[in-house]
Every structure is written in C-alpha cells, then in structure tokens.
Amino acid sequence: MSEERRLEVLRAIVEDYVTTREPVGSRVLTERHRLGVSPATIRNDMATLEEEGYIAQPHTSAGRVPTDAGYRLFVDRLAEVRPLTVPQKRAIETFLSEAVDLDDVVVRAGRLIAQLTGQVAVVQYPSLRRSGLRHLELVPVAEDRLLVVVITDTGRVEQRFCEVPAGADGATVLDEATLAELRARFNAAAAGKRLAELPVAFTAVVEAVGPSVAGVAGAVADLVVDTLGQEGEERIVLAGTANLARSESTFEQGLSPVLEALEEQVVLLGLLTEMSTDGVGVRIGHENRLDGLTEASVVVSDYGSGGDPVASLGSIGPTRMDYPGTIASVHAVARYLSRVLPG
Amino acid sequence: MSEERRLEVLRAIVEDYVTTREPVGSRVLTERHRLGVSPATIRNDMATLEEEGYIAQPHTSAGRVPTDAGYRLFVDRLAEVRPLTVPQKRAIETFLSEAVDLDDVVVRAGRLIAQLTGQVAVVQYPSLRRSGLRHLELVPVAEDRLLVVVITDTGRVEQRFCEVPAGADGATVLDEATLAELRARFNAAAAGKRLAELPVAFTAVVEAVGPSVAGVAGAVADLVVDTLGQEGEERIVLAGTANLARSESTFEQGLSPVLEALEEQVVLLGLLTEMSTDGVGVRIGHENRLDGLTEASVVVSDYGSGGDPVASLGSIGPTRMDYPGTIASVHAVARYLSRVLPG
C-alpha cells in the first residue's frame, strides 16, 4: 500500500467532497478518478487514512468525509496552485482601478473576493499603526476645540476632535497664525516618518514652540500618537454575507455562531493580525480558536504598498471550501490591491 | 357580532402569534385573553376576519395567522405605544454619549437598535445633501493634486482628491499662500450655508479670485458641489445580522433573499429615503416592493439635529415582529441620536 497512492486518494476525496457536498465512497472514487485500482484497494487505503485521522465517516455505511487534519494535509502538500483565468484577472484589475477613494477601494476589494470565492470576504483597512504619516491638518471648529485630520501614506484619513487647554494667561491661543505655525512644524517633523518615530519627533516639536502654545501642541501630539497607536481604531469591512446562507446546510450548528463571530469586529481583527504572514495563511476549522468559526476556514493574505504589509484581507467559508480557488482569489486581490494603493 | 370585539380578536391573534410563533386557535384565544365569549363565538369572528383578509390559516385545522393586511390594521389602529423602561432609556443615553466621533455614534446607534429589537438594524449616515457645510480644508499632497476635506455641521468628514489644472503659464499654482487665500475665501462664502446655496456662493468665489487661480478654484468648487450632491455618497451601516439567523425558521424562503437585500446598500438606501416621514414609518411584508423583503417588515424613523431630518435609521425583522416594541426602540434611538449630534 503505497503512501503515494494513499495521498492521491485523500486528494480525490477532498476534491469530490468539495464539489458534491456528499460523503464519498470507494466506488465513485474509482469511477471519477483514474486511480488504477479497484474499490477494495481504495477501501484499504481509506481505512488507513481514517486511522491516521485524515478522514472520517459520518455514520457506518456512509462514505468518507475529510477531517480538519485532512484538509490541512491537502492544502499543505496536495493542492496545486490554480491560477485565475485571464478574464478574472482583468475583472479584478479594472474593478479596483475604478475606485475613487480609499473607502471605495476597500469595499470593492471585498465585493471582488466575495464574488470570486462565493464566500464571505473580510477586508481590513490599512492599519494606522503600520502606515506612515503623510499630512496633518489642524482645523479650528470652536473656541476651544480643534479638528485634527490625519492623512496616512496609504490614503486613509482619520479625524479627531481635540480639546484645547487654555494658554498660561487663561486666554485661548487658537489664532490662525499659531495654527499655521503648528501645522508647519508638525508636518515638517513628521514628513515621511513611520509611526514608531512620531513620539520622539513630536516631543521635539512641543519643546521647540513657545511656552504659550506648548499646551496646544502637546494636546495635539498626544492625540495623534494615540490615534495612530490605538488598536481599537483598526477598521474592517465585510462583504458577501448572503453567500453564507447559500451554504447554510453545511454548518451543523446553523449560521448564528458564524454570523455572530463575524460581527465581533475586534475578535475578527485579532484573527486577521494573528494570521498575518508572508503570502497566504489558512486556518481550518478547529484551528480557529474562535468558537463560532470551528466549522469554518479562513484564508488570509496581507497586502500593502511596496514591500511593507499594511493590513490583511481574506475569505471565510465552510471548511468544505475550494481551497486552491479561494487561495488564488485572495492572493490575486491582495496583490492588485497592493498595486493600486497610493504609496 | 360586534366590530369592536372582532378587532379585539385580531389584536389578540397578533399578540399571541408574535410571542408563540405558532398559529393560534380559538380555544387558546379564550384562555389567554379575557374576551368574555366562548371559542365558538371567536370562531365566527375569525371566519369574518379571514373573509376580510386580515388573517389566514396555513392549512385546514390549524390556527390562524395574521396576514400583512392584518399586521397593518394592527399597527394603524390597535397597537398601543409601549414606552421603554427606564433602564433601557438610560442604556441608550449613556451608550450613545460615550461615542468619540461620528463613526462611533453611528455604529453605536446600530448596535443599540439591534440589541433592543433583536433584529437587524440599519443606520444611515447623516446625508451630505441635507447637511450644511461647516468647514472646507485644502491640503496639497502632490504637485498637481489636492486633498479636499469637507466637514459638515453633522460632524461628517469626507475627503476627495482633486486634480489641479495647471495655471495659464503652465506652472502649477499650489503655493501655500494661494491655498490659504482659497481656503479663506471658500470658507467665508460657505459659512453656515446649506448645500442648496453652495453652487451660487462658490461661483462667486471662482469669479472673485485672480485668473491665475481660477482654474484651481473652479476644480475645487465643482468637486465639493458634486461630492455633497451625489446620491451615491450616502452611507449606511448594518448591525445585528446574526439576529436574523435566530429567526431563521420564520422566513419561508430562507435567509438568502433577506441577506441579499441587505447587501444592496443602494436599494436599501432608496427604501429608507422613500419611507422617510414624520415620526416612525412602517412597511409590512409585501408593502416592500423589494423582492428579498416580502417576508420582512421595516420600521424607520428619521433623525437630525434640531428640527431638520438629516438621515434615517430603522430596524428590519420578520413580519411577525413585536411592532410596538420595535417602533418604540427605533423612535427612542432616533430621538437620542438627534440630541447628541453636533449642530
């Protein structure tokens, strides 16, 4: 009983089960795949595969179904990359290039993945923490309030209101000239810098300005450093939730746990960053520690302008998913997305 | 057979069916509600109600179920407003007041409605078209590109990139002084104005500036007017999708059509604005022309700072929903939201 053929059998089982959604038996296996041996032989192989934990049968006298371990082996050693078709590639390219701003890019990427995979798509906005600062704008909105607009080199724009402490003499210091000075100083200090370097650069600014505006400068500096550093500020969008309902029957526990997990954006975000790796990462079924996703698999890739990853995107579907196809789609969208991002 | 009692029977049927989720028969009706008559009498009433189209039976020898028309009658004439409990009110108030920015307010409002109603929540961002302009900011990001940041009086911030036409002599005109002038002029012209007044005000600005910067000014003016005017720029967020799965069995056609309808943000937006009315609007089942929502009901209220509505929010659930409760929740959140909005 060659190991090689046994793996071939596993591959056949996975592929068949993914397309038919039904437990696959030894007979159909020999019919649909040129394995060159009889059903009886296959049965022996299947028995071994079951012992090894790669497949299981839902009940006696049913065919076999891959286990999480089986899928894992499949993606690690058996799956061949299946490149997208030319029309698909073109669709991605044109659809993404039509986007008018970052929001648009992100939702379009989501739609694309949802469409290509027929599953749920997750797209994380470019992480503030991993972006550089392109520009900082200060806008007075009231006597003692300032709107601080932060523009990152990935095109993301965040705004925060900033309470301005009164000057030493109790008077506000928000005249246009002061603002212009602060604006210029901050931007000069931050130009092209990564987030990690901002605290230092900004402290220098705060120290350099006159004591009358140091309070304002400090407040702004703190706000910016906080904003860019807060994990809570990461954002993600979903697409293709309706696709879940289509594969509803696949989830033994029903859709609720999955939908609930998807609504927990913080947790989802944790999953994305945790999975973030070079290339495409795959989590299968119970490999996800998240309760709601034990019947689901997650395929994630990071993306970013140039070489540096700034965020992740991916696709979530039933463990019984088309791994090669999903991986290819996620990978392709991530790559094109990296290309169209400003940077 | 008094008309009055018949309506009372209808109310009883609706209320029972909403809580039990099961067709309700004449016997339980007399047991659970003090109608003061025998089951036989109720049966006569029910026969009439059925003729009139307010109730129906799924099959012979099952209880009755309200039809869309039945719910409609219930909502219009039978439902009593059920005020929220004090803890609920307090929860709304504190949860909304903890929001740090507009995004946060909107998602929190969504969560609240989802939580209170146990259904899906829809919250529209303050409409750009119905907002006033608070501030306009111009930020140079490249030789020939300008980032235009628009801040509305509802706290919404939108940004667009603007290609800057070269000056008459072919040189770019994006020095800081020019920008400062433009910024000042635009803001002076727009101060406190509604969108409808912007085109005129901005044309005046474009004409007032020197010919060398008229091109830039015109480009910016067009961009702003377009951005604020575009219907496509309206945004909405969803919350509580997972709640759908819980009432999954209620949807004969399954969740797919509903989820699909919810993903069509443009269509959903159309529904919201179409339903926008004074107070709370209700669409029941087939009253929604949208295919996916024929088994669902939509409860919508508009909200806005001061008297002017700037957008809508609502809740979507199965036709068999708790109308008084849903209406109360939507109404309450809309009111509190109006209060915390800047303006």
Place this chain on the structure above:
DNA sequence: GGATGGCACTCAGCGATCGAGAGTGCTAAG
C-alpha cells in the same frame, strides 16, 4: 506482500401506514 473479488453486515433514508390531537365549520338550540 499487495491487490482483488466475494460476501455478509450495518445503517441512513424513504415511503407507507396509523393514531392522536388540534382546530375548524355547521347546525340546532338557547
């Protein structure tokens, strides 16, 4: 030793049958 054919065994799924129970509509009487 691995591959194979044969064979007995197991068990989910399907359809048919049946009875109980819920609920109705009708009729006749109060």
Place this chain on the structure above:
DNA sequence: CTTAGCACTCTCGATCGCTGAGTGCCATCC
C-alpha cells in the same frame, strides 16, 4: 347573537419495513 355539540379535516409524530450504499473482512491471486 351566542353557544354547545358534533362530525370532519388535516398535520404531526411514531412505527415499520425495505432498499441501497458502503463498509470490513477473508480467501485468493499475482
């Protein structure tokens, strides 16, 4: 107009037996 009584209908759940798919094992063959 209301009500009690009654016959009738139909869903739902349980039971049962069958069929067919699929397996595991054993003896055999290369």
